[in-house]
Amino acid sequence: MTRDPDDLTELKERPRTEAEDLEDLALEEDYALNPEFVMQVDDALDRGDTDRLRELLAALRPEDIADLMGFLSADDREELLPHLDPEVLAEVLPELDTEIREDILEHLPSATLARALGEMDSDDAADVVDDLEAEQRAEVLAAMPEVDRAAIETTLAYDEESAGRLMQREVVAAPQFWTVGQTIDHLRRESDELPELFFDVYVVDPSYKPVGACPVSHLLRTKRDVPLAQIMEQVTEIPVDMDQEEVAYIFDKYNLISAPVVEPGGRLVGQITVDDIVGVIAEETEEDILALAGVSDAGRDAGVWGIVRSRLPWLMINTLTAAFAVSVIGYFQDEIVKLAILAVLMPIVASLGGNAGTQTLAVAVRALASRELSAANAVRTISREMTVGVLNGAALALVTGGVLYLLFRDVRLALAFGLALVINLFVAALAGALIPLALDRVGRDPAVSSSVFVTFVTDFTGFFAFLGLAALILL
């Protein structure tokens, strides 16, 4: 019996429908979670509809489940947890924001967590264990096989933002004298022991020091009888104690996909892959943005008190510096009483200086971070910034001075205002370039606290220059 062709199409398409419809609903076109889908999960949780919940979760990749956690309340998250299998949990946990992860870890039974950790790469597992409270950590580690526990403990012995913490211990290495064919045979034999993904086979000498690297795609395209020594490329070794920001810089600069990590003696101990680096770059630049805005490191999903703690200290410091800066106004109270327009105009001078200083500061901080600003070109950069400061100051002075003259028909007022602007924008450029350079030179992060200094300098200069010039010229 022949089937109707229409029937056939239906038959071919029907089995995809249910699950695929959910998958289509789950993500918007830009792969962000669909708010409507989040509401359906919320709804299933509220109704305690376990079957629907599992259906919804099955439509998500682990990374999407991690996103979902960020959109749920703490209670809903707790309720969702038992419905995730350990293998899924192993992929979800590394993707979570720290605050949410800490919250979730508190509610996970140690046995479940130990099983999930067993499924992870050593670097991810160490990160998770690091988030645990002492008591829970001991329980979880005790529930793990000896070999996994040892790997995690070794990784945790390295500094928190070092290459040693970032690397995975699982690498593929081969001696120099092997051929492509021998290497491929070895990989096929040891398939179960290999890392899930790898991009280079490191060629090592007898003391296990890397002497070169063969990109996996070169192995695939080369004839079996060619020795590795003939096709291997130069390696960029990463010392195990290097800071992750430097590692990211090196990966970005040389467009690396993976790099061997070596101990002080030069022995290969692990590898870092570029997908770890993508996270580091995002993290480090984000830290710069927040630091420049005066926000200390607090998870974005911290509670209200966490946020207050991350911001109030900077506001307190700003209050102090602002108090110093405005104290200069106190000396000119007589002038202000005589000519109240000074009080109206002075914040403009201070504020424009602050804005110009922030511009220079942001450019300098980024140039330092990407190593484009250093001792080799510091003088050139600073003098260029000062020139820009004077030019921008002069342009603003002409425009605003002109407007002031038209409004008040007072050349001296316009002159005092314009001159103060030029002075303050010059000082702003100087402070905006010098302060981050100085912080960097003494080994501090130039993004942290430089805004406070720059704003203080431009506030103080703005008030002092304008009121001082006004007292000299006008009164």
Next chain:
Amino acid sequence: MTRDPDDLTELKERPRTEAEDLEDLALEEDYALNPEFVMQVDDALDRGDTDRLRELLAALRPEDIADLMGFLSADDREELLPHLDPEVLAEVLPELDTEIREDILEHLPSATLARALGEMDSDDAADVVDDLEAEQRAEVLAAMPEVDRAAIETTLAYDEESAGRLMQREVVAAPQFWTVGQTIDHLRRESDELPELFFDVYVVDPSYKPVGACPVSHLLRTKRDVPLAQIMEQVTEIPVDMDQEEVAYIFDKYNLISAPVVEPGGRLVGQITVDDIVGVIAEETEEDILALAGVSDAGRDAGVWGIVRSRLPWLMINTLTAAFAVSVIGYFQDEIVKLAILAVLMPIVASLGGNAGTQTLAVAVRALASRELSAANAVRTISREMTVGVLNGAALALVTGGVLYLLFRDVRLALAFGLALVINLFVAALAGALIPLALDRVGRDPAVSSSVFVTFVTDFTGFFAFLGLAALILL
């Protein structure tokens, strides 16, 4: 005749010395260029010592030569160019900052440039050609082989920050029914036609639509007789017209190493690899930092006029908004004349509001960029920010109000100041969260121009709340 063992060591070590010493000198421990090395290059250029110059350049990788260009003056760069071979030039050009590259391109003979372009991947070549002036572009394209020219022109037809521009057209694809062995044999046969590096073999159906991907390392570890269909993994397709910021988000979210790019019909047209994405992430976050600081996009190495153009417009807009904000002070001139301390204190209220608003703004802009803030949790985020605003305001009000009372023994002054602070920090939180959300909702970049709005709101509110309350309570 036997040699003395000491002699032998010398013999083994001597040949490395000269070149290796230079390589050691070239880079500092963190792989940044050594200022002393830059000076030696400068020196060789000044003396016209070609041999020394070539020796020095030979110690650098192409990426380091690109860095070096950033530390040299325009004249020195021009002098250096003839000493770079086209193959080296092909690797240096893609690594240069736009401004420096444009400058260099102007001084390159079209024939040299055409040869260098022939050595590049299609995406890099298109980027360079895009920087050329119309006349030079025509000349260079005319000097290239037809097939390379066509590839470049097709790439340039895509939007500037789209997946189509980011992708390379060179991909490795295989039909579903091939085995691992057939695939490897094919790669060895076609070795010359393959991209220099690749990380996935895309499995395609008869209409060249991707149905899966085999990571290269899976091909290596799998036995020859296994069909690709059995080991292939889910692919994340990138539409050719997707914005590069979204592509970067997807790579980061799913930890991708490479992804197939497809035309509207679903046909495979190219691939994007993670090393392209590392650049995009750095670029996009950098744009956010600069935009928040009121710096329009200008190459960091633009000349003085380029920098002025990138900053003056924002300062002009700031002058306008500041003028509006301070105009409110004008209405309280009588109060200020009666009580000059008001003029001293009012900038503190405005400035702390500005700082608090900037904190919220930076957090909101980053949360929007990483898709952690969306319609699904906007209300929760905004109300959390408002709570934080009130709490921080109250804390600052208590401390500063207390100090003011101790200084002036005036409860009403302290009360007016404290209340104004609470109001302004509340408004700052609201503005800092709502303004970027609103800009995002109407399809604008929330990092651009939101600082101006927020500062205007907090300046205005700060002056108005403090002076208004002072007028009500004090006078």
